[in-house]
Amino acid sequence: MKTKKTAYPYLLWMLLFTIVPICMVAYYAFTDAQGNFTFDTFISAADYSQVFLYSLWVALISTFICLVLAYPLSFMISRCDEHKQSMIIMFIMVPMWMNFLLRIYAWVQILQNYGPLDTLLNFIGIDVTLIGNSGATILGMVYEFLPFMILPIHTVMSKIDNSLIEAAQDLGASRFYVFKNVVFPLSVPGIISGVTMVFVPTASTFLVAQYLGGTQFMIGDVIERVFQSDHHTGSAIALVLMVVILGFLVFMNKFGDEEAVGV
Amino acid sequence: MKKLSQKIYFGLIMGFLYLPLIYLIAYSFNDGKTSVWKGFTLKWYVALFQDSQIMQSLYNSLLVAFLASLFATILGTLAAIGIYNFKGGYRTVVQTVSNIPIINPEIVTGVSLMLLFTMAGTLFNFEMGFVTVLLAHIGFCTPYVILNVTPRLKRMDSSIYEAALDLGCSPIKAFFKVVLPEIMPGIFSGMLISFTYSLDDFVITYFTRGSKFQTLPIQIYTMTHQRINPKANALSALLFVAILLILILINIRNNKEAEKSRA
Amino acid sequence: MKKKLCVLLCLIIFVLPLCLSGCGGSSGGYEGEVNVYNWGEYISNGDDGTLDVIDAFEEKYNIKVNYTNFETNEELYNILSNSNSSYDVIIPSDYMVSKLREEGMLEKIDFNNVPNYKYIMDRYKTSSYDPTGEYSIPYTTCVVALGYNPKVLGHDDVTGFKDLWSEKNKGKILMFNNSRDSMAIAMQLCDPPINPGDETFTHEDIDRATEKLVSQKPLLKKYVMDQVFTEMEGSQAGIAPYYAGDIYTMMDNNPDLTYCLPEEGSNLFVDAMCIPTCCQNKEYAELFINFMCDPEIALANAEYIGYGTPNSGAYEMLDDEIKNCELIYPPEEYLDKCYTFSNIPSDVYVYMQEKFVKACSSSAEITDMGGETSADPKYTIIVCILLLAVIVATIYMLTSSIIKSIKNRGKIQKR
Numbered sequence: 001m002k003t004k005k006t007a008y009p010y011l012l013w014m015l016l017f018t019i020v021p022i023c024m025v026a027y028y029a030f031t032d033a034q035g036n037f038t039f040d041t042f043i044s045a046a047d048y049s050q051v052f053l054y055s056l057w058v059a060l061i062s063t064f065i066c067l068v069l070a071y072p073l074s075f076m077i078s079r080c081d082e083h084k085q086s087m088i089i090m091f092i093m094v095p096m097w098m099n100f101l102l103r104i105y106a107w108v109q110i111l112q113n114y115g116p117l118d119t120l121l122n123f124i125g126i127d128v129t130l131i132g133n134s135g136a137t138i139l140g141m142v143y144e145f146l147p148f149m150i151l152p153i154h155t156v157m158s159k160i161d162n163s164l165i166e167a168a169q170d171l172g173a174s175r176f177y178v179f180k181n182v183v184f185p186l187s188v189p190g191i192i193s194g195v196t197m198v199f200v201p202t203a204s205t206f207l208v209a210q211y212l213g214g215t216q217f218m219i220g221d222v223i224e225r226v227f228q229s230d231h232h233t234g235s236a237i238a239l240v241l242m243v244v245i246l247g248f249l250v251f252m253n254k255f256g257d258e259e260a261v262g263v
Numbered sequence: 264m265k266k267l268s269q270k271i272y273f274g275l276i277m278g279f280l281y282l283p284l285i286y287l288i289a290y291s292f293n294d295g296k297t298s299v300w301k302g303f304t305l306k307w308y309v310a311l312f313q314d315s316q317i318m319q320s321l322y323n324s325l326l327v328a329f330l331a332s333l334f335a336t337i338l339g340t341l342a343a344i345g346i347y348n349f350k351g352g353y354r355t356v357v358q359t360v361s362n363i364p365i366i367n368p369e370i371v372t373g374v375s376l377m378l379l380f381t382m383a384g385t386l387f388n389f390e391m392g393f394v395t396v397l398l399a400h401i402g403f404c405t406p407y408v409i410l411n412v413t414p415r416l417k418r419m420d421s422s423i424y425e426a427a428l429d430l431g432c433s434p435i436k437a438f439f440k441v442v443l444p445e446i447m448p449g450i451f452s453g454m455l456i457s458f459t460y461s462l463d464d465f466v467i468t469y470f471t472r473g474s475k476f477q478t479l480p481i482q483i484y485t486m487t488h489q490r491i492n493p494k495a496n497a498l499s500a501l502l503f504v505a506i507l508l509i510l511i512l513i514n515i516r517n518n519k520e521a522e523k524s525r526a
Numbered sequence: 527m528k529k530k531l532c533v534l535l536c537l538i539i540f541v542l543p544l545c546l547s548g549c550g551g552s553s554g555g556y557e558g559e560v561n562v563y564n565w566g567e568y569i570s571n572g573d574d575g576t577l578d579v580i581d582a583f584e585e586k587y588n589i590k591v592n593y594t595n596f597e598t599n600e601e602l603y604n605i606l607s608n609s610n611s612s613y614d615v616i617i618p619s620d621y622m623v624s625k626l627r628e629e630g631m632l633e634k635i636d637f638n639n640v641p642n643y644k645y646i647m648d649r650y651k652t653s654s655y656d657p658t659g660e661y662s663i664p665y666t667t668c669v670v671a672l673g674y675n676p677k678v679l680g681h682d683d684v685t686g687f688k689d690l691w692s693e694k695n696k697g698k699i700l701m702f703n704n705s706r707d708s709m710a711i712a713m714q715l716c717d718p719p720i721n722p723g724d725e726t727f728t729h730e731d732i733d734r735a736t737e738k739l740v741s742q743k744p745l746l747k748k749y750v751m752d753q754v755f756t757e758m759e760g761s762q763a764g765i766a767p768y769y770a771g772d773i774y775t776m777m778d779n780n781p782d783l784t785y786c787l788p789e790e791g792s793n794l795f796v797d798a799m800c801i802p803t804c805c806q807n808k809e810y811a812e813l814f815i816n817f818m819c820d821p822e823i824a825l826a827n828a829e830y831i832g833y834g835t836p837n838s839g840a841y842e843m844l845d846d847e848i849k850n851c852e853l854i855y856p857p858e859e860y861l862d863k864c865y866t867f868s869n870i871p872s873d874v875y876v877y878m879q880e881k882f883v884k885a886c887s888s889s890a891e892i893t894d895m896g897g898e899t900s901a902d903p904k905y906t907i908i909v910c911i912l913l914l915a916v917i918v919a920t921i922y923m924l925t926s927s928i929i930k931s932i933k934n935r936g937k938i939q940k941r
Contacts, residue, residue, distance in 0.1 A: 007345020010338050010405065011357070017402040018363050021375035028378060044880075049909040051887045073276055076269050083518070090514050095280045097506045099463055099480055102499045105487040106283035109290070113762050116286070129697070131762075132747055146280070204368030206466070207484075215746050217887045220370045225886075227374055228604055229879040234374065240913065242371045247916030249366055254923045296759075296779075310573075315581075316593070381608055390610040474605045475561065475594050485566070485595060491756050 028235035041236035055219040059203035062141035066198050070149035078157035096147040104211045132214035140212040141202045149194040156190030291496035307497040324479040331400035332457035339408025347416045364403040373470035391473030399471040400461045408453035415449035556590040560810040563613045566595040570830035577826040598704045612804045614811035620796045621867035623662050624655035632661045633801040639812035642819035650836035662798035666833035670793045672786045673773035678764035686789040696745045698764030703749035705882035712738040723865030739885040770853045771833030791863035
């Protein structure tokens, strides 16, 4: 029990299957096909910077929509009694456990031309193409990752003591004041982890844009396609993606820590 | 009044989460391939069970998930105990590195492992397939086990273990008699999470599977990618029922435990 | 004692998965196995009362078939050259046969083990991609044609590939999601046209074709391969170039669809069965190829896939309706206008793939109608600034947290 040795197999494991692969990505990113050191891979990768920004943009909007949808819901759930809460959380988790391709595929069927939603809208007299644009991609992302926003915020909210809110109200605080100065500050750690849990996979996911979007790829799709022919440029893009995401995580973590000090 | 608006909001979100699934399930009974309803049938279910490729990949998925969660649990539990005994700085470093597979974008993990396995494959002459998928799955499951076991270890009173040693237990016996029962819930939930993540993983499997080894998510990708395939709807319906049953069982078990601890 | 235990644990954790995989790999009840790598939806699989060819083979010879799919020739090549996979039978297209043959990745087929070879039509026995005919046995043959849906397009005026660049079809056009086929179509439409069957085209030719593709992007609905079925059968898109046999299948499933043999001429392609050098059991591979050449089996496949069959035995048994269909068996005069792909130098080939991915990912929604082939430098600059900011911020935060922890440690020690 007092031994450190039991961790050694895992340390070896981490070296082999976490550190070495990442070093290999870095190695490939800085070499060409002959194994010489080069920056050309990054110059070649720079051609995909539009796609990269587009992915970050989609991720930002999806994260924001998720937050707006999830925040009031989490608050409502956290005010129910305990038994009911676990039931509701369970029902929110069910779609999350379904295979993500099947869920996206469901939206493909619903949104497609002559699909149910299109038929309905045509019947009312609105003629729009629902699938094959950024809107559909964002919808897919929000659907995919909404539970990941609800769960952490709810976890934090459910720990807020009702008596705290009541005390503030007894002391004459308005409803808005209570929210601003009691509920919101206490829920910040939940928001932070929710935002990271949604933003990171949204920015890097692949296939969703291929299923729901039109000709516009996301960075994940590009990495996959470039890797089919050129490991070096692919590694360069993957490396840039990793650095940006890790930087984002460090930033969020720092932000979260400082905010959490007050709690 | 306020209650009503809350209920409507809650209903809308739940509708958003569940309508696609309901649509999928409803159309698994449709006697036609398009979104036009042509009558009730069970033929897609029959076709599903007769499709040997799907059944094979289901078997592969379950096998990988079982083995991966088993190994990840052993590796992760041992690692958690070891890391628990590490001192300050080392512990932070090890924990950070251990979390890399969780926080890194899945696609980057996937391509980095692909690079590793491709290189190892040329060196030692093996092809990617079952083994590489299993290794990759153990790799991303273990951190979740560690995350679940560590809090249990921290909460445990180490004097119980010492008492057992003082009373003449060998360290190994003391571990099995005292420590293990204490951290068992953490191990169990870690194993469960590993199992579901492994069962559901698409991205990392996609990059490490080589070309012959099929898991269920890969099969779903092949099925939904080509054309609208009602077999995929039937599969979703079955998965949905399975997930619902499992979650309800877990929920009941949790509630019972909560009642026990209250009593 | 503890060290031993530790080593033992390491061993168990690392070795056991390997052992298990050894057990998992063996197939129970079968005498052996044959690994087949084929295109998606490219074999009769028992759906809707057709013959399940793989089942039939397994039953007849008691050999397990590991059947897997690829989506593009490039994927096949990538897997064969990079992943140490072993396959016994592969079914690449003409130019890929030639590439693999020239790179020494194909085995010669022993025709004594393939008696059904006698059914292959004489004119398909040798060809430009395999001049001696020793490395491949043709499986299917077809042209690239246009499938379109007049109801979705709102008109019936489709004559050739130029309609894929027509403003009036905007948002209803699908395009090949592989470099070879889409570049070929773009090359035909360049001014002056480039012959895609040529072996000698240069980087500049590819640049011109890429420009053509980029100019098409704002009009496109999607780049597709197998997804074309969903799109066309479900009347989601209006017009798509695709392999004639598949268009035939789509027309079967959606009566609104019709076809057009492009007036510019088109690509005549052959998909052929080959044995790669990584083959583990050549005997079984040849057994499988022979089985596929059996007229009954070839007929089942031809009817299921809808492509033209080079198997005379199967052709004789086909319905007259298919035999006389110009889409599947185009008249000789049209075939004279067609070209066949040949192997191009690998640097040109890599360049072509790279340019195609870039053309696909050039942003239509952000820049709209942008004529440039490479990305706008301002986006690169934004990404660079972003990266720099991230790196600086990370370094700052890490150093500040390290400084903090050092200070804290001092405090603790003082206490």
